Amino acid sequence: MSFTRQLSEMSASELNDAIDDTNFPQAHILSRGRNNSVCSTSSTSGTSSLAAANDDVANGSAATGQSTVQATATGTTAAGGDEVAPSGPVRPRLILKSNSSIVENDGTQPITPMTPRTSTTPGHENCTFHHDLELDHKPPTREALLPDMARSYRLLLGGLGENPDRQGLIKTPERAAKAMLYFTKGYDQNLEDVLNGAVFDEDHDEMVVVKDIEMFSMCEHHLVPFYGKVSIGYLPCNKILGLSKLARIVEIFSRRLQVQERLTKQIAVAVTQAVQPAGVAVVVEGVHMCMVMRGVQKINSKTVTSTMLGVFRDDPKTREEFLNLVNSK
């Protein structure tokens, strides 16, 4: 497997474009699925006709895996319920336009141009992280950040009126710097490495849900933690993901400075990028320490965010099945 674009290299606006592409009617893209799979590439609007005038389906050759889409996106499936007959309507595959390694361009599809990512800052030409935030400062390795960070923490201690040289605090700046590097280690990870090839061909088209994945992240507004749990569901199109990789995807994006909404979206896009399923659903439940330890001090409040793509967005039955599974004890 080779992704030509890393998700972590996509800017925030590119991520949003990717999401939009899968959710809005204007973005319909129809082409034959990979390897003539029964799951076809398409956008996921529930309003469009994806009637691809597929003679293969009409003449019955769909059973041999030659089909594309002949039905609207909605109603082609109901996970855990109505089975899709091999010769019947097939489930549209979710795609990301921005990722040219996923879209099989038949010449009619607009591909978002790639933004050159190489830093022009001297000494930072080979930087591999922070690109998604478009930061100017791109040090060559994360560890190279430590001395500057430790100096900053030392200043901070002084600013608090503390004596950074007293015994208990002597090593605190270095410890704090290392801790902050750990809290943000997701900047150093990318989807392809994390997946480690654990994408398997499997003739399975029922919902896969991994729920209650612990998540620890850092609020980008206050630099204090928010934590909670993530539940991910997807409807495979003949490709499944190693189960642990869903939790690892959560780590990539939670171990950064975040807002919960973006975290939710990035996880959904990453799963899409990994297995091009018929749909992805992500629900994140978070407790924000900036609302607990300070500010409004609402210790029991929880923030719930969700991203529903593909059939999870278009088909209420599929969405309901996912939410029931997530909410069951």
Ligand SMILES: Nc1nc2c(ncn2[C@@H]2O[C@H](COP(=O)(O)OP(=O)(O)OP(=O)(O)O)[C@@H](O)[C@H]2O)c(=O)[nH]1
């Ligand atoms: N949407 C969203 N907001 C967040 C998240 N984490 C923190 N915030 C909010 O970011 C906002 C920052 O608001 P400001 O008024 O600039 O900062 P503040 O004075 O510290 O705000 P208060 O927290 O209300 O005291 C607050 O409303 C936070 O609750 C998040 O993940 N998503």
Ligand SMILES: [Zn+2]
């Ligand atoms: Zn906050």
